[in-house]
Amino acid sequence: MTVLTNALANFAARPVSTTAQARIVTSLSALDWLAVGRAGADEPVSQIVRNMVLAEGGAEQAKLFGGGAAPLRAASLVNGTVSHALDYDDTHFAHIGHPSVAVFPAALAVAQALDKPIVDLLEAALVGMETSIRIGLWLGRGHYQAGFHQTATSGAFGAAVASGRLMAFDMEQMKKVLGLTATRAAGQKTQFGTMGKPYNAGLASSNGVEAALLIQSGFETNPDAVEATNGFGATHLGADDTASALEGLGEEWLFENVSHKFHACCHGLHAALEAARELDIAEPEVAELKVKTQPRWMSVCNQLAPTTGLGAKFSYRTVIAMQALGHDTALPESFSDEVCTDPRLISLRDRISVEADENLSETQAFLSLLRRDGARREAVHDLLTPLSLSDREDRVREKASKLIGGETVDEIWSMLRTGGRAAELAARLGG
Template sequence: MSVTQKLAAFVADAEDGALPEWTIHEAKRTLLNMLAISLSASRSDDAKILIDWARLEGCRERASVVGSDLRTSYSTAALVNGYLCHLQDYDDTHFPTVLHPTAPVWPAVLAAAEEASVSGLATLAAFVLGAETACRVAISVHPWHYDAGWHITGTAGVFGAAAGAGRVLGLEPRALVAALGAAGTRASGVREVFGSHGKPLHAGQAASSGVQAASWARAGFTASDDIIGGRRGFWAVLSPAGHSEEALLYDLGERWELRMNGLKPYANGVVSHPLQDAVIELRNAHELTADQVASIEARVHPLVPELMGKTDPRVGLEGKFSFRHCAAAALVDGAGHDAQFTDEKVKDPVIAAVRAKVSATVDEAVREDEVYVTITLNDGQRHEIHVEHATGSPENPMSDVVLRAKYDALARETLSAERADELWQAVWTLDEAPDVTGVTALMQLPGK
């Protein structure tokens, strides 16, 4: 069997009830997180671009778009929902690879589940298996693929979207191989567009391509038997510098990469989260204000300046990829929510002045979820802190209580408190539901 066939067999043959109980719990958490951030994002002009486009497409009303009254084709709904989920950069992160698995996988799974009318448990299991597929593909090409400039959420995420949607549609292994092949040949997304609408589009494209690929495969579509490991396949073409078959298949079904996934406490690139934790903690402990601070110095992982190196962001989306802005907003506002990444915030003269005082030194020995920070005051006082594991990392995960607070704050921007609570309960009991309609109906907003 090829590596693609082995992966497909794992996804197709797994039993819903045999998955570890904690994975189903984590699937609910990721769905709640997705719905909250997508509902919040749906209110923005950035979201309106794709929602209005989807209305103009005039597709048949088959699947639901979060935060609106729009029902459209399965693939269009997956596209828009994937875009919304990743728009604020407030979703989840697979820490070993910086893949964001929810944004491509859940929208594809939900769209397929609206068509197939499968049980809530089957839907949750499909996400678990789709997310595992995306994470396994991602880790098999890490770090070479990402270092070359590919956005791994789009390129590896499309495999997870196809696997999850294919699982919902009941594809047997051979058809699932075809679905992975159709999805893999559309793997795309480059890091050059980070800080623009192009980045969340990668997640939407992956979700849409995944649900399309699964649907085509169900109808008899054929593709390569080894889109991942073939001579001109994903590994050879998109990660020629290196790949690992062992990382793809080792302990498949025994060791779950979902364990290494974390929910974000801040609405920006995850590698800056330790810095934000540190600045907020020092700010609160010493009651620091912007006019007191002479400098903020950080010792960081190499990915921080590489991914978050925008020195002078011009718009809010660029601020999400500026560690200097993240630190400055953390000091001034004591927060890192989407409100800290508006166009107005990046132009705020107080935040801009602090931004100019932030610097970082790369240290190969510092982990991605770790940081050392020194804040020096104008009077010469120095406050130092070491954050060993950032909030939301696998070693310091977001609790259900904190997730509920995040959910309420974001979902209630769009839904009434009563409707938001009903949606929370619908997801939390999804494994007992006959289908997903209780969730998809509540995640919409009539008249919007």
């Protein structure tokens, strides 16, 4: 049975009817991706991978975050890794994957080489990211829980489809590129907390480009390798949930519901930070504060007393104390070793408790604040609560401005919304 492969290949190869919301959200994700990539260009993992690629040399086909240019596969590896280095990119909770960091680097590299307009780049990226989400749904939560990193696995298929669409693949070529990607897609959650996590995103992007280039050159492969016996799903603990994966395909754009990060820390903390934002918590008024979260996050982001900035990014108590003390959690530099030793933060942190609540979803958090005057206030926030397009645009642009400057954001946003060539957009990667 190749129902999934046939449906996705047909979707990826034919003209699509996109919604205005899907197009705007895609443009916002492109801006967000560019901002976090430029902001992460000097991270150690970024420098290591970029230096390796530049030392190898080769055709200067695509620009790199941080400067320089490289062949398509290598550029995708660098730009995927760099843009996930800060772990500040968008997330889709349908499968718990980061679509943009896998797909945009591949799409932009290929679009540059083919001198495509930005509108074609964005459409190909949207189709690729939608494909990655659908593949992720087909694989199911068990695939993720078993230790596979959906950004790396389903993301590779999205990168391949976006590349193939820009290369004008027909349905048969799309089936082949999905089949070939099935033997390349890889990435483990065991890399979380190391340089291997952002590298997973780079691998997904590079693997997708490689598969597309080979199919374009006439490479033959098993087009049924995603669903076949001993294929990708069977060997990667896939749920084979074809019905969920294909529901509304071509009419409903699941990517519209992507969640942008507005705090430079683990996404598991964001619902709590947004609830605290709604309560407008300030340190002097806090007698005690209780946080309730979905149990799965307790082992991920409930470090009780971290001593490093990296640890703070995985600590409910620390990030909420930071916010209450006026630290801007949208700025990566706010998460420092020094902030963890601040006596005022430690005092407030010790008035905050965290507990699991199975009645909450993975995207929800509940906060209960007891003020010093005896009043109690409560808030619940769900990251899946839709933002209006205008509010989403304001918050993404505000975040991007903090990372790379308002003038640069205005320039990039104008290009994304009014057109131009992909190569002109890529020229902004270097900073």
